[in-house]
Amino acid sequence: MAASSKVMKQKVAILGAAGYTGSELVRLLLRHPFVEIKHLSGTERTAGWSYGQVYPQFSFGSVITLDGERAATPVDALPPLCMTDDIDFSQVDTVFCCLPHATTQTIVSRILHRGTQHTPRVIDLSADFRLADVETYKHWYGTSHLAPELQTEAVYGLTEFERKAVRSARLVANPGCYPTGAQLALAPLVRAQLIALDDIIIDAKSGVTGAGRAAKEGNLFCEVTEGLHAYAVASHRHAPEIEQGLSRAAGMGNQGVIVNFTPHLIPMSRGILETIYIRCRPNVKVEDLRSCLEEAYREEAFVHVLKDPKQIPQTRHVRGSNHVVMNVFADRLSERAILVVVL
Numbered sequence: 001m002a003a004s005s006k007v008m009k010q011k012v013a014i015l016g017a018a019g020y021t022g023s024e025l026v027r028l029l030l031r032h033p034f035v036e037i038k039h040l041s042g043t044e045r046t047a048g049w050s051y052g053q054v055y056p057q058f059s060f061g062s063v064i065t066l067d068g069e070r071a072a073t074p075v076d077a078l079p080p081l082c083m084t085d086d087i088d089f090s091q092v093d094t095v096f097c098c099l100p101h102a103t104t105q106t107i108v109s110r111i112l113h114r115g116t117q118h119t120p121r122v123i124d125l126s127a128d129f130r131l132a133d134v135e136t137y138k139h140w141y142g143t144s145h146l147a148p149e150l151q152t153e154a155v156y157g158l159t160e161f162e163r164k165a166v167r168s169a170r171l172v173a174n175p176g177c178y179p180t181g182a183q184l185a186l187a188p189l190v191r192a193q194l195i196a197l198d199d200i201i202i203d204a205k206s207g208v209t210g211a212g213r214a215a216k217e218g219n220l221f222c223e224v225t226e227g228l229h230a231y232a233v234a235s236h237r238h239a240p241e242i243e244q245g246l247s248r249a250a251g252m253g254n255q256g257v258i259v260n261f262t263p264h265l266i267p268m269s270r271g272i273l274e275t276i277y278i279r280c281r282p283n284v285k286v287e288d289l290r291s292c293l294e295e296a297y298r299e300e301a302f303v304h305v306l307k308d309p310k311q312i313p314q315t316r317h318v319r320g321s322n323h324v325v326m327n328v329f330a331d332r333l334s335e336r337a338i339l340v341v342v343l
């Protein structure tokens with residue numbers, strides 16, 4: 001895509017740029033013809049470093065993208081990391097927040113309540129603004145929300161379902177990793193009333209970058225390699241997020257649908273695979289599920305239903321591509337179906 005000289009570039013700040021989500025954003029935004037990365041922030045640990053010092057792959061010249069193209073902006077143009085407090089937000093159009101849970105509430109609140117004429121839009125990648133219900137947040141995150149008024153204002157940023165609202169939102173809460181796959185696969189089927197709402201089992205596996213870059217004993221190479229384990233069984237905070245999305249799709253408000261969700265950590269660096277077991281409503285066939293999903297994503301650039309009904313999605317379908325690929329299969333028991341989704 002060629003950058004038009006008439007289009008004003010969006011001035012962007014990425015907070016928490018030294019983390020994994022921050023680095024993924026830098027990689028994507030360097031390619032974007034209408035974005036100028038003005039600020040990258042970190043803590044005392046990384047403030048003052050060049051981005052190549054934080055991530056060696058951003059050290060030299062132009063980034064060659066996965067498609068073999070040159071990025072729109074050379075990495076040399078990236079600013080060094082600074083402290084978040086040193087950013088002048090009156091000069092920024094969009095802030096991407098890639099900060100740990102809870103830290104985000106305070107910082108986003110400060111940015112959006114600055115009381116000046118110009119307030120940037122905020123796109124938050126943490127979980128702080130995803131759950132609309134204040135009590136549900138408190139129950140799952142173990143602490144009261146520090147900016148409840150923003151919690152109700154935030155638009156849940158699953159773009160395929162909320163494109164119009166995302167366009168005009170002041171604060172976008174980006175979905176969690178597991179909820180992205182689960183909701184993309186299930187919400188169209190729920191909306192079309194094709195599946196039972198009391199019998200949804202989501203078995204999910206994630207690569208280790210999903211846990212963030214901060215050092216944690218459980219994520220060390222020797223702890224995760226050549227092994228596989230479930231974690232947060234029946235207690236993962238993504239369950240209420242998925243339930244909120246599916247309840248909304250069912251027209252029930254923020255709650256009502258209950259899912260059984262079990263995540264696993266698998267020894268690969270990135271990617272997620274979710275196997276989802278569902279029960280069809282009476283007289284619904286797996287072909288109906290497939291048609292529904294195909295219709296839902298026909299015009300979408302990043303979500304794909306495999307054309308061959310027998311082909312099983314695998315992480316290699318999406319590796320490093322930011323796409324989501326799914327397929328749906330009939331179980332041996334006729335009323336059941338199995339969805340496989342990778343992202």
Ligand SMILES: NC(=O)C1=CN([C@@H]2O[C@H](COP(=O)(O)OP(=O)(O)OC[C@H]3O[C@@H](n4cnc5c(N)ncnc54)[C@H](OP(=O)(O)O)[C@@H]3O)[C@@H](O)[C@H]2O)C=CC1
Nearest residue numbers: 016018019020021042043046098101125126210212213214
């Ligand atoms: N990893 C993933 O796949 C996904 C993560 N998320 C969510 O996104 C958020 C970021 O996750 P992730 O990138 O994995 O986390 P990481 O642990 O990889 O990185 C977080 C970064 O935040 C920085 N940081 C902490 N406090 C501040 C501050 N006050 N100002 C500036 N920088 C700060 C740290 O910087 P420094 O290194 O300089 O100390 C650290 O590098 C989390 O809320 C996470 O739950 C969402 C979707 C997917």
Ligand SMILES: CC(=O)N[C@@H](CCC(=O)OP(=O)(O)O)C(=O)O
Nearest residue numbers: 126127176177178206207210211
């Ligand atoms: C492998 C792994 O540890 N994954 C993280 C989820 C990462 C993510 O996307 O979720 P949040 O933004 O809600 O943190 C976890 O299970 O806590």
